[in-house]
Amino acid sequence: MPLLHPRPAPPDDGERGSAALEFILVGLLLLVPLVYLVGALGLVQGQSLGAEAGARHVARAVATATDDADAAHRADLVLDSITSEYGLDPASVDVAFACRPAGAVCPRAGATLVVTLRTRVALPLVPPVFGLDRLASIPVEASAAQKVSRFWGSR
Template structure:
């Protein structure tokens, strides 16, 4: 008995069935990792900018510039980025001298090649969040 088949065709078919999902997985994980790094960089640099600012107005301006720069650098969606600021212990004015500033940056990552038909892009999005903590000087804002 002689088996006659086309091993090349079987190899190509099985190769494609395994390769396409693997390539998509690499693209999706790369996109998620890039957005995660952007959120982390935004939180870390914003917390540092607030802690080293001269006063509250300067801190606000610096934070806006830092977040804008991170959005451009990492290709984040400006509409999906949310930045929250919290001080510990809670003070009347945040940021405040001697407080610990907690900056949280949230965004969502839409998986690659997902169409926006019927809201599929919203369903196939992954939330990403990063938090950074920085101690503010006790003499902050008195200069």
């Protein structure tokens, strides 16, 4: 029976077994920013939808009100509802009213009421240190137009 000669051991390969480590490291370096980006964009989209819904519903509520006091009350109710529904920060929500054609008091009978709602979306995981949370916020604005009844104030 012939003696089998054992094969010589392969030379030690310094790259052996590092593919898994490289995959994990590169995966984390790419995955973490991607997950943050998806989360931040989702937050901005949700707040944008809230601003748009707020502008539209406030315009409709004010345009269908009977007088100034009723319009202010309706606008406040709608804004409270929208801020709680969409998670808007009530302190950062600003609402502006304008009428077309420009000129007289707004709202007025027969005019087109334009409501503009502005807010800021704070990016997630930004600490409130040195004012970074104010710097790392994205402005969001939405406008809506609604025709005011020609019987405004006469009911």
